[in-house]
Amino acid sequence: MTSEKVVVLAGGLSHERDVSLRSGRRAAQALRDVGHDVVELDVSSSLLARLEELGRPVVVPMLHGGAGEDGAIRQALELADVPFVGSTSTSARVAFDKAIATPRVAAAGFATPRQIALPDDMFRELGSPTLVAALGRRLGFPMMVKPARSGSALGCTKVERVEDLPAAMVQAYAYGGVAVVETFVTGTEVAVPVVDLGDGPVALPAVEIRPDSGVYDYTARYTAGATRFLAPAELDQDVADRCAELAVGAHRALGLRDLSRTDLIVDGAGTPVFLEANVAPGMTETSTMPLSMEAAGMDLGHVLSSLVSLARQRGAGA
Amino acid sequence: MSLEQPRRDTRLDRYVDTYAERTHGLKVSAVRALFSVANRPEVVSLAGGMPNISDLPLDIIGSKIGELIATRGTQAMQYGSGQGEEMIREQICEVMALEGITGHPDDITITTGSQQALDLVTRTFVDPGDVVLAEAPSYVGALGTFQAYQAQVVHVAMDSDGLQPDALDAAIRSLRAQGRRVKFLYTIPNFNNPSGILMTLERRHRVAEICREAGVLVVEDNPYGLLSLDADPVPAIRSFDAENVVYLGSFSKTFAPGFRVGWALAPHAVREKLVLAQESATLCPPVFSQFAISTYLATWDWKAQITVFKDMYRARRDAMLDGLAEHMPPGTTWTHPKGGFFVWVTLPEGLDAQALLPRAVTNRVAYVPGTAFYADGLGSRNMRLSFCFPTPERILEGTRRLGEVLDAELEIHAMFGIDSTPHPHDSASGPGPDVI
Ligand SMILES: Nc1ncnc2c1ncn2[C@@H]1O[C@H](COP(=O)(O)OP(=O)(O)O)[C@@H](O)[C@H]1O
Numbered sequence A: 001m002t003s004e005k006v007v008v009l010a011g012g013l014s015h016e017r018d019v020s021l022r023s024g025r026r027a028a029q030a031l032r033d034v035g036h037d038v039v040e041l042d043v044s045s046s047l048l049a050r051l052e053e054l055g056r057p058v059v060v061p062m063l064h065g066g067a068g069e070d071g072a073i074r075q076a077l078e079l080a081d082v083p084f085v086g087s088t089s090t091s092a093r094v095a096f097d098k099a100i101a102t103p104r105v106a107a108a109g110f111a112t113p114r115q116i117a118l119p120d121d122m123f124r125e126l127g128s129p130t131l132v133a134a135l136g137r138r139l140g141f142p143m144m145v146k147p148a149r150s151g152s153a154l155g156c157t158k159v160e161r162v163e164d165l166p167a168a169m170v171q172a173y174a175y176g177g178v179a180v181v182e183t184f185v186t187g188t189e190v191a192v193p194v195v196d197l198g199d200g201p202v203a204l205p206a207v208e209i210r211p212d213s214g215v216y217d218y219t220a221r222y223t224a225g226a227t228r229f230l231a232p233a234e235l236d237q238d239v240a241d242r243c244a245e246l247a248v249g250a251h252r253a254l255g256l257r258d259l260s261r262t263d264l265i266v267d268g269a270g271t272p273v274f275l276e277a278n279v280a281p282g283m284t285e286t287s288t289m290p291l292s293m294e295a296a297g298m299d300l301g302h303v304l305s306s307l308v309s310l311a312r313q314r315g316a317g318a
Numbered sequence B: 001m002s003l004e005q006p007r008r009d010t011r012l013d014r015y016v017d018t019y020a021e022r023t024h025g026l027k028v029s030a031v032r033a034l035f036s037v038a039n040r041p042e043v044v045s046l047a048g049g050m051p052n053i054s055d056l057p058l059d060i061i062g063s064k065i066g067e068l069i070a071t072r073g074t075q076a077m078q079y080g081s082g083q084g085e086e087m088i089r090e091q092i093c094e095v096m097a098l099e100g101i102t103g104h105p106d107d108i109t110i111t112t113g114s115q116q117a118l119d120l121v122t123r124t125f126v127d128p129g130d131v132v133l134a135e136a137p138s139y140v141g142a143l144g145t146f147q148a149y150q151a152q153v154v155h156v157a158m159d160s161d162g163l164q165p166d167a168l169d170a171a172i173r174s175l176r177a178q179g180r181r182v183k184f185l186y187t188i189p190n191f192n193n194p195s196g197i198l199m200t201l202e203r204r205h206r207v208a209e210i211c212r213e214a215g216v217l218v219v220e221d222n223p224y225g226l227l228s229l230d231a232d233p234v235p236a237i238r239s240f241d242a243e244n245v246v247y248l249g250s251f252s253k254t255f256a257p258g259f260r261v262g263w264a265l266a267p268h269a270v271r272e273k274l275v276l277a278q279e280s281a282t283l284c285p286p287v288f289s290q291f292a293i294s295t296y297l298a299t300w301d302w303k304a305q306i307t308v309f310k311d312m313y314r315a316r317r318d319a320m321l322d323g324l325a326e327h328m329p330p331g332t333t334w335t336h337p338k339g340g341f342f343v344w345v346t347l348p349e350g351l352d353a354q355a356l357l358p359r360a361v362t363n364r365v366a367y368v369p370g371t372a373f374y375a376d377g378l379g380s381r382n383m384r385l386s387f388c389f390p391t392p393e394r395i396l397e398g399t400r401r402l403g404e405v406l407d408a409e410l411e412i413h414a415m416f417g418i419d420s421t422p423h424p425h426d427s428a429s430g431p432g433p434d435v436i
């Protein structure tokens, strides 16, 4: 037991504020359960001053989306010499952007969907009908349209026909200026958390996701009961091993630290295909990372507490 | 990890198979979740319908309530009547007289806000599958209640004079011809939430007549009637039809919503059922709140207070109309409400208010997408803007930000040459304090 003070940072101004508050609440409770003195803070103009006042304790960022996940807030913590759990601002910036992260993971030798990243002004400059038609020819249908920088499946649409592509692009652009269009991977959806407790990154059990609606969208994610989870996933051992390899491989290729979660789909041939890696995995009551820890016989509070100790040892700005 | 591990197979809700059928529709929605950002001070929220009560004489109310507890605390903090306290029911008759209504205290049931009156009326009348008629668009909180009782809402068209009597008549006939049971018409004749529209007197008479002849009860919901900003007050439907109308009133907008005191004025037989329903729901409505409001009405010039509120809301309404005139792109239209809290905006063809809400949130402005106010997925080209809570300066800033958002979205649409057929949505927003 430790009574060390930690700050759980949750909320923020992103589209995922609500999810972040849920994650923050659960993480804070888990840390309290193992004896920490937890202060919960939201992002505001007084944040850095508050952290100063509190004596720069270790921060556990539970922010999802926007500045919380794209490296901006981590950068501010680094500048203010506040130690924190999780990836550096530099690697968060890379991992959060699907248009940058996916090619990087592909370059490390892992399977990814074929992906095309398009800033909205490309369409302005080049004219949309030609680009849309070319996209359809290049990737084929169905395809997946997503905002490059977002989460919780917000703004994601499966597109079956070329006529529906423009509306899906417009929806993705409502979340940010760059969209990615990917080949649609059919198979078993799985999430694999990775934790590094000081001896190198280790994959936790894969969690299989079976939404009742067939689509793992926002509603399926955060309505308790709407999705069936299997932990560990119902996969052959060799496939499970390859999922773990992919998750650890992505964690390394993106230069992530302490913890991450890779979302992937095992395709019909049994190949795990990378979708994205999260630097701030959800910790809500319906999130996969806590489920996976449970399946591994680990306790969320203890894991976070160990990561807090590591962050403290590492010190500020590191 | 070893193969021998037991596999956990879970939906993370052990009661999944136990819930009542009416509960299944209750889901988390991304649209609703966006409102948690809207409440942050960085965001200009034109979404919520919270009244601005900062002009109330808080110190005076505080001392009166202290005195109330000291002198009559044992009564005020005790159980009370299931129908509500007699003295406040008498005072409510004076309030309703301002709307042309002659009512008797015996015919009033006090409720936990008029929201609970909606619940009691619906549970009293509606079986699953029954039809409730409502204006198009209508109050999201009422739609949520109707849905909870598994009613089917059929919307009736409105124009700038309110509900269209011919459309009402046609709807009743065609539903009857299909063998559907129409239980009541739910209407907000004064400054409709969300459209701000005021129903004309002539229309009120026609609506009352059509419903009386068809044997369809009228539920008249009137929280905004005393907040006319520059319209001549129009008598309530209940003022000329005491037999076929259940009238709902509330202190939420004319005093303060936190007390949660509203009421239903109903024909005798209905009133009996409402009281029984109230007793089974709560035993009795909050006694302390009733005493507090009763004290306020008895000791404070509440009519003058309403005038103060109206002056404040008028300035905000004007700021919003000015801001819209200055910042909305061509092709956008909006209502010019003469009272209440809301302006209803219709976007240029092709734009979808729900789809562009994330862009608005990024630009630190929020509104309620029009789809919330329809039970049938329509309203995608509309948004409701509230002028009740932010200051006039913030309202102007909000409309400016909204203008930027619409310009950007229009530009994207122009690039894609998107077809302009509006897309129906699942009714994403249930009632909730963020969107009422
Ligand atoms: N290429 C794809 N093929 C099939 N489904 C996909 C693809 N990309 C994403 N998805 C689906 O969309 C969801 C959200 O996509 P993801 O890349 O994980 O983004 P987010 O950051 O929003 O979680 C996934 O959980 C998955 O169900």
Ligand SMILES: Cc1ncc(COP(=O)(O)O)c(C=O)c1O
Residues within 6 Å of the ligand: B049, B112, B113, B114, B115, B116, B139, B141, B188, B193, B221, B223, B249, B250, B251, B252, B257, B261, B262, B436
């Ligand atoms: C039309 C309408 N009816 C009912 C209500 C509920 O009000 P209360 O329950 O506070 O009386 C509202 C609140 O916004 C409303 O706009």
Ligand SMILES: [Mg+2]
Residues within 6 Å of the ligand: A152, A153, A263, A276
């Ligand atoms: Mg994901």
